[in-house]
Amino acid sequence: xARTAPPAIITPSDVELIRKVIYAPGSPGGxxxxxxxxxxxxxxxxxxxxxxxxxxxxxxxxxxxxNALMFPRGAPIVPDATEALRRERWLEERKGIGELLLxxxxxxxxxxxxxxxxxxDVDVTGANRxxxxxxxxxxIFNDAMARExxxxxxxxxxxxxxxxxxxxxxxxxxxxxxxxxxSPSIDPALEPLFHKAGI
Numbered sequence: 589x590a591r592t593a594p595p596a597i598i599t600p601s602d603v604e605l606i607r608k609v610i611y612a613p614g615s616p617g618g619x620x621x622x623x624x625x626x627x628x629x630x631x632x633x634x635x636x637x638x639x640x641x642x643x644x645x646x647x648x649x650x651x652x653x654x655n656a657l658m659f660p661r662g663a664p665i666v667p668d669a670t671e672a673l674r675r676e677r678w679l680e681e682r683k684g685i686g687e688l689l690l691x692x693x694x695x696x697x698x699x700x701x702x703x704x705x706x707x708x709d710v711d712v713t714g715a716n717r718x719x720x721x722x723x724x725x726x727x728i729f730n731d732a733m734a735r736e737x738x739x740x741x742x743x744x745x746x747x748x749x750x751x752x753x754x755x756x757x758x759x760x761x762x763x764x765x766x767x768x769x770x771s772p773s774i775d776p777a778l779e780p781l782f783h784k785a786g787i
Contacts, residue, residue, distance in 0.1 A: 596635055600642040606632075607648055623745075626656035630749040638757040649759035654766045657746065658736045737773035744777060751781050761785045 598606075610625050633649055738746075750760040764785045767774065 596637060598632065598636050598641040598645045600644060603642045603644045603648055610652055620659055621652045621655040623656050626653045627749070629653055633750075633757050633759050634752075638759070641758075646757070646759040646762045650762035650766050653746075653763050654770070657738060657742050657767070658771060736771050738767060738771050738775055738778065740775045740777060743775040747777065747781060751784070756781075756785055761787075 606629075610621055610629075629649055629652055633645075746763075750756060750763070756764075764778070764781055765787055767778070768782060768787050
């Protein structure tokens with residue numbers, strides 16, 4: 589008599605474990621989700637029985653894969669031991685505030701600080717700081733818009749991962765809905781999948 593394996597399902601405890609692993613500070617992407625982690629999630633979604641998976645799975649799946657596509661940051665850069673030691677030495681060599689002020693006072697007394705140039709650089713009205721803040725805000729906004737857009741490469745990747753023959757899983761539909769509602773720019777290649785999902 590042949591034994592059949594039970595259907596593969598994702599339980600509520602599996603969902604919590606996966607959530608902890610992919611969003612842990614020590615995970616490959618830190619608090620963001622990497623493309624590799626998104627690949628793993630799409631493989632899990634396809635390999636399990638969508639109807640019997642935990643009710644919390646589609647939400648985790650959708651938000652995590654959307655995170656990888658719309659907020660691609662990659663793994664955080666961790667300095668090697670040599671760089672960490674260099675930074676530590678630099679901090680230890682910094683003078684305290686008292687020594688800093690004394691040094692500035694002595695430089696002013698000797699005339700080593702060009703007062704006219706220093707006065708020109710002083711932003712009394714705050715206009716320079718306000719302009720710099722606006723420029724920084726604009727740069728952050730433009731960067732976010734570029735990241736949140738779903739470009740051709742991301743659309744093709746997603747089609748290959750969730751758009752195969754057959755129907756879409758609950759997680760895939762939720763992911764597509766999230767992208768449709770939140771991305772400022774979506775490559776037209778995803779339109780057939782939106783249509784298939786009824787979005």
